[in-house]
Amino acid sequence: MNKKIWLSSPHMSGNEQPYIKEAFDSNWVAPLGPNVNGFEKDLESYLDDNKHVAALASGTSALHLSLILLGVGLGDEVICQSKTFSASANPIAYQGATPVFVDSEEDTWNMCPMQLEIAIKDRISKGRTPKAIIAVHLYGMPYKVDEINTIAKQYNIPIVEDSAESLGSQYKGQNCGTFGDFSILSFNGNKIITTSGGGALVTKSIEDKEKAVFLATQARDNAPHYLHSHIGYNYRMSNIVAGIGRGQMTILNSHVAKRRSNYEFYINALKQHTQVSFLSEPDGYFSNRWLSCILLDSKQTREGLRLALEKENIESRPLWKPMHQQPVFKDAPSYLNGVSDELFEKGLCLPSGSNLTDDELNRVISAINSYFVT
Numbered sequence: 029m030n031k032k033i034w035l036s037s038p039h040m041s042g043n044e045q046p047y048i049k050e051a052f053d054s055n056w057v058a059p060l061g062p063n064v065n066g067f068e069k070d071l072e073s074y075l076d077d078n079k080h081v082a083a084l085a086s087g088t089s090a091l092h093l094s095l096i097l098l099g100v101g102l103g104d105e106v107i108c109q110s111k112t113f114s115a116s117a118n119p120i121a122y123q124g125a126t127p128v129f130v131d132s133e134e135d136t137w138n139m140c141p142m143q144l145e146i147a148i149k150d151r152i153s154k155g156r157t158p159k160a161i162i163a164v165h166l167y168g169m170p171y172k173v174d175e176i177n178t179i180a181k182q183y184n185i186p187i188v189e190d191s192a193e194s195l196g197s198q199y200k201g202q203n204c205g206t207f208g209d210f211s212i213l214s215f216n217g218n219k220i221i222t223t224s225g226g227g228a229l230v231t232k233s234i235e236d237k238e239k240a241v242f243l244a245t246q247a248r249d250n251a252p253h254y255l256h257s258h259i260g261y262n263y264r265m266s267n268i269v270a271g272i273g274r275g276q277m278t279i280l281n282s283h284v285a286k287r288r289s290n291y292e293f294y295i296n297a298l299k300q301h302t303q304v305s306f307l308s309e310p311d312g313y314f315s316n317r318w319l320s321c322i323l324l325d326s327k328q329t330r331e332g333l334r335l336a337l338e339k340e341n342i343e344s345r346p347l348w349k350p351m352h353q354q355p356v357f358k359d360a361p362s363y364l365n366g367v368s369d370e371l372f373e374k375g376l377c378l379p380s381g382s383n384l385t386d387d388e389l390n391r392v393i394s395a396i397n398s399y400f401v402t
C-alpha cells in the first residue's frame with residue numbers, strides 16, 4: 029500500500045523545540061508564562077499592532093468567549109454562516125441562544141450579503157434583533173468584508189469574525205483576523221499553523237482582552253483567597269503549547285506560499301478536465317488557500333472521485349455540510365438560496381498540506397486522471 033496522503037497534516041518547522049525546552053528548563057509548565065506572552069506578541073505584530081490577542085485553548089473557546097463578551101444569553105438569536113464547520117455555531121448553543129443560518133454567495137462561498145440583510149430584516153420584524161453575526165472566511169477565502177460590514181453597521185449588530193481557517197489571508201491589503209468586533213483564530217492540528225490544539229481571540233481594546241483572559245482563567249477576583257463573582261472557564265493556552273506556536277510563527281508566510289502553490293499546481297494539472305472547476309480570487313482578495321477545493325460537475329462525480337482517491341490511500345473530503353442540513357440544528361431558522369447545498373454536493377477538498385512533496389502531488393493527479401479515463 030502506498031503511504032497515506034493526508035488532507036492537511038501538521039508541519040513543524042524545527043524552530044519549536046527550543047521554545048519548549050526553554051519552558052521545561054525554566055519550569056513554566058503552566059497555562060501562563062513567557063511563551064504565552066511571546067506568542068500573543070508575535071500574533072499582534074503579524075496581524076496589526078493595534079490589536080490585542082489572548083491565546084486560548086482552542087478557536088471554539090475563543091468563539092464562546094466572544095459571545096459571552098457580547099452579552100449573548102438565553103433566548104437570544106445569533107446569525108451564523110451556514111456553510112462552515114460546526115465549531116462556528118456550537119458556542120451559540122452553549123449560551124442557550126438560537127443560531128439563525130444564512131446561506132453563501134458564489135464569489136467567495138461565504139456569507140451572502142443579500143441573504144444576511146433579508147435575515148436581519150425578518151428577525152427584526154419578529155421582534156428578534158440578532159445579537160451578533162458570525163461570518164467565516166472559509167478555506168482561507170475572505171468573505172465580502174465591506175458588504176457584510178456595511179449591513180452590520182446599518183443595523184448596529186456586532187461581527188464575530190471566524191478566521192480559524194484564514195490566518196495569512198488578506199482583504200484589500202488588510203489581514204484576516206482584524207475585521208471583526210471580535211476575531212478568532214485556530215491552531216488545531218490541521219490548520220495553516222498548529223500548536224497541536226489551540227486558538228486565540230483578537231480584540232480591539234486591551235480591556236476586552238483582559239476580560240477574556242479573566243474569564244478564561246476561572247474568573248478569579250482580586251483577593252488572596254479564591255473569590256468569584258462570575259462564572260469562569262478554563263480556556264487559557266498552556267505555555268508548552270504556546271512554545272509550539274512561537275516556532276510556527278517563524279514559518280507562517282512560507283506555509284501560505286506553499287499552500288498557494290499547491291492550489292496553482294492543481295489548476296494547471298487539472299485544466300484538461302472540463303468536469304473540474306476552481307474558485308478564483310476576486311480582485312483585492314488574497315487567500316491563504318488553506319485547503320485546495322475543486323467543484324465537480326455532479327454529486328456522483330464528486331463521490332466517485334473521493335472513493336477513487338481513497339482507494340489510492342489519498343484523503344479528500346466533501347466541502348463543509350451546511351449547518352442548516354445538520355440534524356442537531358434542524359429546527360434553527362435559515363435563510364437559504366441553494367448555494368451552500370450545491371457546493372456541498374459538488375465540492376471536494378484535495379490534499380493541501382504545506383508539507384506535501386512533488387511526488388505526493390503527482391500521485392494525487394495520477395489518481396484523478398485515472399478516475400476520469402475510466
Ligand SMILES: *Cc1c(COP(=O)(O)O)cnc(C)c1O
Nearest residue numbers: 086087088113115116192214216
Ligand atoms: C477549526 C475551526 C474552528 C474551531 O477551532 P478549534 O481550534 O478546532 O476549536 C472554528 N471555525 C472554523 C471555520 C474552523 O475551521
